[in-house]
Amino acid sequence: xxxxxxxxxxxxxxxxxxxxxxxxxxxxxxxxxxxxxxxxxxxxxxxxxxxxxxxxxxxxxxxxxxxxxxxxxxxxxxxxxxxxxxxxxxxxxxxxxxxxxxxxxxxxxxxxxxxxxxxxxxxxx
Numbered sequence: 021x022x023x024x025x026x027x028x029x030x031x032x033x034x035x036x037x038x039x040x041x042x043x044x045x046x047x048x049x050x051x052x053x054x055x056x057x058x059x060x061x062x063x064x065x066x067x068x069x070x071x072x073x074x075x076x077x078x079x080x081x082x083x084x085x086x087x088x089x090x091x092x093x094x095x096x097x098x099x100x101x102x103x104x105x106x107x108x109x110x111x112x113x114x115x116x117x118x119x120x121x122x123x124x125x126x127x128x129x130x131x132x133x134x135x136x137x138x139x140x141x142x143x144x145x
Contacts, residue, residue: 028080029073029076029077029079029080030047030073030077031047032076033069033072033073033076034046034047036072037069037072070126073126074108074124074126077124077126078094078108078109078124081109081122081124082094082109085109085111089111089113090111090112090113090114090116090118090120091111091112091113091114092109092110092111093109093110093112094108094109094110095108096110098110098119098121099112107121107122107123108122108123108124109121109122109123109124110122123142125138125139125142
């Protein structure tokens with residue numbers, strides 16, 4: 021389910037980014053990191069695209085979490101801890117005494133290597 025939500029969010033972001041319904045080739049170009057060549061955007065525009073895609077995925081995930089799972093907060097420090105980290109999504113279930121954290125990662129170029137590096141950085145946090 022999460023994969024479908026993320027894929028849907030990705031298509032929505034690409035559609036906003038290129039101002040048209042994306043073809044499979046547009047998606048391939050977007051995911052390969054070649055947008056600056058293909059669409060002539062600068063790095064700041066790419067950063068904004070990453071942020072929009074990240075936020076769209078985060079919002080889709082939050083909407084998919086059912087109330088019985090727990091209380092959901094976004095971009096907040098973890099209550100009753102000394103941690104200064106602010107995960108993207110925190111789900112707290114008082115009854116089960118569980119805290120679940122979700123940190124969304126949206127690498128743009130060097131996809132496989134970028135995902136690996138992002139994973140290592142998230143684990144280190």
